[in-house]
Amino acid sequence: xxxxxxxxxxxxxxxFAIDSSDPQTIMAGLEVYDRSKGRPAINSVSLEExxxxxxxxxxxxxxxxFANGSGRSGMPQDAAERVANLSGCMEMMDKxxxxxxxxxxxxxxxxxxxxxxFGNHYLDAVRLLREKYPEVHIFGGLSNVSxxxxxxxxxxxxFITLAMLAGCDAIMIDPIMNPPQEFVEFKxxxxxxxxxxxxxxxxxxxxxxxxxx
Numbered sequence: 272x273x274x275x276x277x278x279x280x281x282x283x284x285x286x287f288a289i290d291s292s293d294p295q296t297i298m299a300g301l302e303v304y305d306r307s308k309g310r311p312a313i314n315s316v317s318l319e320e321x322x323x324x325x326x327x328x329x330x331x332x333x334x335x336x337f338a339n340g341s342g343r344s345g346m347p348q349d350a351a352e353r354v355a356n357l358s359g360c361m362e363m364m365d366k367x368x369x370x371x372x373x374x375x376x377x378x379x380x381x382x383x384x385x386x387x388x389f390g391n392h393y394l395d396a397v398r399l400l401r402e403k404y405p406e407v408h409i410f411g412g413l414s415n416v417s418x419x420x421x422x423x424x425x426x427x428x429x430f431i432t433l434a435m436l437a438g439c440d441a442i443m444i445d446p447i448m449n450p451p452q453e454f455v456e457f458k459x460x461x462x463x464x465x466x467x468x469x470x471x472x473x474x475x476x477x478x479x480x481x482x483x484x
Contacts, residue, residue: 272289272296272297272299272300272361273300273302273303275300276289276300276304277303278305280304280305280308284308284309285308285309286308286309286311287304287309287311287312288311288312288313288314288335288337289301289304289311289312289313289314289315290315292319292321292322294324294325294328297313297325297328298328298332300394301328301332301334310333310334310335311332311334311335312334312335312336312337312375313325313328313329313332313334313335313336314337314482315336315337315338315339316329316336316337316338316339316360316363316364316376317338317339317340317341317342317356317360318342318343318356318359318360319341319342319343320343320393320478321339323363323409323458326360326364326366326369327367328445329369329373330367330368330369334373334430335373335374335375336364336369336373336374336375337375337377337410338357338360338361338374338375338376338377339357339377339379340352340354340356340357340376340377340378340379341354341356341372341379342355342356344377344391346381347378347379347392349388349392350361350378350391350393350395350396350399353378353379353392353393353396353400354378354396354399354400354403354460357378357396357400358403360376361376361404361407361435371407372406372408373399374407374408375407375408375409375410375441376400376404376408376409376410377409377410377411377443378392378393378396378397378400378411379393379411379412380393380405380412380413380415380416380430380473381393381415381416381418382415382417382418382419382420383416383417383420383426384417384418384419384420385419386477389416390416390430391431393411393416393422393434394433394434394437395437397409397411397434397437397438397439398436398437398438401437401438402438408440408441409438409439409440410439410440410441410442410443411434411439411442411443412443413427413430413431413439413442413443414427414443414444414445414448414449415445416430417430423448424448424449427445427448427449428449431444431449431454432454432457433478435457435458435461440458441451442454456477459473459474459477460474462474462477469480
């Protein structure tokens, strides 16, 4: 892990998530992480046995913390289980005082080709979580939805838009297949239409900056 973190940071200036279910492995990565290039994130907390230690580690090390919707005994079967599992993660985060802006909830996206309701399970969970926790970040591996199906870019485009409308404020996607810029612009426009960006202040600022560029 130490070698991987150093190597990855030597190739890019972006922030990285350190991914492991083992707190000691994540700690090893954090020990060599260059914070001048951005804050690290921990991936991921869940209700699975032993993963609760990662919440405290995230608080102590000033990291963003990703939580996923898996349960103590396996993957969630529907939207209700996703919400219940992530609510348990939120309770763990509350106990250690992790700031709300550092919490990222992942209700888990399963390939739609493996189950026709998997898309709805995710989207319904996002809506319920957004209603329950208005200030938390909600995201997910949205590109997962199209595995095994043709024209993945088209399917991803539709699902990402639906996820953002449901309440996702962050997205995890294949940036080659689906460039993020178009979704940044969609979110800015959607916020104007739904009065989240009153008087289009953020939208106009963005448009003016694009013209200058």
